[in-house]
Amino acid sequence: MFSTSSTYHAIRDMSPSAIDDPFRSATEMVRALRDREISATELLALHVKRLERFNPILKAIVASDLDRAAATARAIDARPASLRGAIGGLPITIKDNLNAAGLRTTAGLSERAEAPVADVDATVVARLRAAGGVILGKTNLPPAASDYQTANPMFGRTVNPYDALRTPGGSTGGGAAAVAAGLSPLEIGTDIGGSVRVPAAYCGIYAHKPSETLVPRDGQVRDFPVPNPAKVGNVQGPLARDAGDLELALEIISGPPAGEDVAWRVAIPQSRHERLAGFRVAILPRIPWLPLADEIGAALDEVRTTLSRLGATVGQAQPASFGDLREHYRAYLRMIGATLSPTWDPAWVADLAARNADDEFAPGIFGGGMARARDYLIWLDEREAHRQSYRRFFSEWDVLLAPMSPVVAFPHDDRPFSERDLSVNGERIPYGRLSVYPSLATLAGQPATVLPIGRTRSGLPIGIQAIGPYLEDRTPIRFSQVLAREVLGYVPPDGYW
Numbered sequence: 001m002f003s004t005s006s007t008y009h010a011i012r013d014m015s016p017s018a019i020d021d022p023f024r025s026a027t028e029m030v031r032a033l034r035d036r037e038i039s040a041t042e043l044l045a046l047h048v049k050r051l052e053r054f055n056p057i058l059k060a061i062v063a064s065d066l067d068r069a070a071a072t073a074r075a076i077d078a079r080p081a082s083l084r085g086a087i088g089g090l091p092i093t094i095k096d097n098l099n100a101a102g103l104r105t106t107a108g109l110s111e112r113a114e115a116p117v118a119d120v121d122a123t124v125v126a127r128l129r130a131a132g133g134v135i136l137g138k139t140n141l142p143p144a145a146s147d148y149q150t151a152n153p154m155f156g157r158t159v160n161p162y163d164a165l166r167t168p169g170g171s172t173g174g175g176a177a178a179v180a181a182g183l184s185p186l187e188i189g190t191d192i193g194g195s196v197r198v199p200a201a202y203c204g205i206y207a208h209k210p211s212e213t214l215v216p217r218d219g220q221v222r223d224f225p226v227p228n229p230a231k232v233g234n235v236q237g238p239l240a241r242d243a244g245d246l247e248l249a250l251e252i253i254s255g256p257p258a259g260e261d262v263a264w265r266v267a268i269p270q271s272r273h274e275r276l277a278g279f280r281v282a283i284l285p286r287i288p289w290l291p292l293a294d295e296i297g298a299a300l301d302e303v304r305t306t307l308s309r310l311g312a313t314v315g316q317a318q319p320a321s322f323g324d325l326r327e328h329y330r331a332y333l334r335m336i337g338a339t340l341s342p343t344w345d346p347a348w349v350a351d352l353a354a355r356n357a358d359d360e361f362a363p364g365i366f367g368g369g370m371a372r373a374r375d376y377l378i379w380l381d382e383r384e385a386h387r388q389s390y391r392r393f394f395s396e397w398d399v400l401l402a403p404m405s406p407v408v409a410f411p412h413d414d415r416p417f418s419e420r421d422l423s424v425n426g427e428r429i430p431y432g433r434l435s436v437y438p439s440l441a442t443l444a445g446q447p448a449t450v451l452p453i454g455r456t457r458s459g460l461p462i463g464i465q466a467i468g469p470y471l472e473d474r475t476p477i478r479f480s481q482v483l484a485r486e487v488l489g490y491v492p493p494d495g496y497w
Contacts, residue, residue, distance in 0.1 A: 022182035025242035040089025085132025122219020140174030169199030194438025201463025212445030271478035277311030321389035332439035337368020
C-alpha cells in the first residue's frame with residue numbers, strides 16, 4: 001500500500017520541531033508554514049508518521065506518493081515565500097476516483113486495479129498543486145463511488161474513527177476518516193448523492209458541496225472524465241476540520257474549466273452576513289414520510305434555540321416547489337439516473353428495477369437510467385422550476401438548515417443493496433432513503449456546507465447541512481464557521497493522538 005523507499009524512511013524519521021498537533025486546521029498549518037514555524041518537509045513527516053501508525057486501522061488511504069511528495073516539499077522549502085503558493089507545503093489527499101498524475105485511479109473497481117498510472121491531473125488537483133499543495137495520496141471509496149459505506153475488494157473496508165464497527169459514510173469515506181483522524185488536513189472528494197457531505201456528517205468534520213458550476217468537474221474516472229455541461233448534479237469539493245479551511249480550498253479550486261477560462265472569471269460574493277445575528281435561517285420542516293433519528297432532531301432543535309438566543313432570525317420554511325418532497329425526490333433520482341447511466345449496463349438497470357419494484361421511488365433512478373434524450377431535456381426544464389423556487393426562497397432567507405442523513409453513522413452492512421435497511425427510532429426504512437437529504441441541494445445545484453453540531457449519547461458525531469444561495473458559497477460556509485463557535489464542532493476521535 002505504501003512506498004518503502006529510502007526517501008520514505010528519511011521523511012518518516014524526521015521530527016517536526018515547531019508544530020506537533022496533527023488536528024490543527026489546514027488554515028493554521030498554512031500560517032505556520034508561511035511564518036516558518038515549520039517546514040513543508042517537517043509537516044509532511046508528521047503526516048507520514050501518522051499514516052504508518054493509524055492507516056492500518058482505518059484503511060483510509062489506499063495509495064501514497066511519498067517520494068514525489070518529499071521532493072515537492074523540499075522544493076517548496078527552497079523557494080522564497082512569494083513563490084510558494086497560497087497553501088505552499090500543505091499535505092492533501094485526493095479521493096481515488098479523481099486523476100492525480102503519477103498515481104493509478106481505481107475508483108474502487110477491481111477491473112481498474114491495473115489501470116495505467118494517470119499522466120494528467122484533474123483540473124482541481126492541478127490547481128491545488130499549483131497553489132503549493134503536496135499530494136500525500138489517494139483515499140478509499142466504494143466501487144464506482146456508489147455506496148454510503150466505504151469498502152471494495154481491493155483495499156478492504158474503511159472504518160469510522162469514532163467507532164470502528166460503523167461506517168465512515170460514502171463515497172468519500174476514506175477521505176473523511178483520514179481528515180477526522182488527523183492523517184490529512186484537507187481532502188478533495190466528489191458529490192452527487194451526498195458523497196462529500198454524508199461522510200463529513202458521520203465523521204464529525206466539515207465539508208462543502210459547491211454550487212454546481214463553480215468548480216471544474218473533469219478528471220473523474222468513468223462518470224465525468226471531461227467537462228460536459230449536459231451532465232448535471234455532480235461536483236468536486238473539500239473536506240476539512242474547520243469551516244474556514246473550506247473557503248481556503250474553494251478560493252483555489254473554483255473557476256471555469258479549460259476553454260471557458262479564456263473569457264470567464266469567477267468572483268464569489270462575500271457572505272451575506274458576518275455574525276449570526278444578521279442571518280435569516282430557515283429550518284426544514286420534518287419530512288412526513290421519512291423518520292429522523294431523535295438525537296439528530298434534538299440537536300437541530302438546540303441549534304435553533306442557540307440561533308434565536310444570539311439574535312438570528314429563525315423560522316420553519318422551505319422552497320415552495322418542495323411540497324411534501326416526494327416528487328422532488330423522484331425528480332432528483334431521475335436526473336442522477338440519467339446523468340450516470342452512460343456507464344451502466346442496461347441489463348443491470350433492468351434487473352435492479354425488477355428487484356425493487358415494490359419501492360415507490362425505484363422508477364425514479366431506474367427510469368432515469370433508461371431514459372431517452374427527449375425525457376432528459378424535459379426533466380432539465382422541470383429542474384429549472386426548482387432553481388427558480390430556490391431563488392425566490394433566498395430572497396427572504398439566507399440559509400436553509402436540514403439534516404444530512406436520517407441516522408448517524410450506522411454499523412457496517414454487507415448485505416446486498418436490495419436487502420439493506422436502516423433502523424430509525426425503531427422503524428425500518430429502505431437503505432436508499434439515505435439520498436433524500438442530499439437531494440435537497442443537488443437537484444437545483446445549490447451550495448451546501450456540512451458542519452458538526454454535537455454527539456449522540458454513545459459519542460457518535462451529529463452533522464447537519466446549511467444550504468445556501470446559488471453561487472453565494474461563502475454564505476453557508478461563513479454561517480457554519482460562526483455557528484461552530486457556539487456548538488460542539490469538531491472534536492478529535494479518542495485513540496488517535
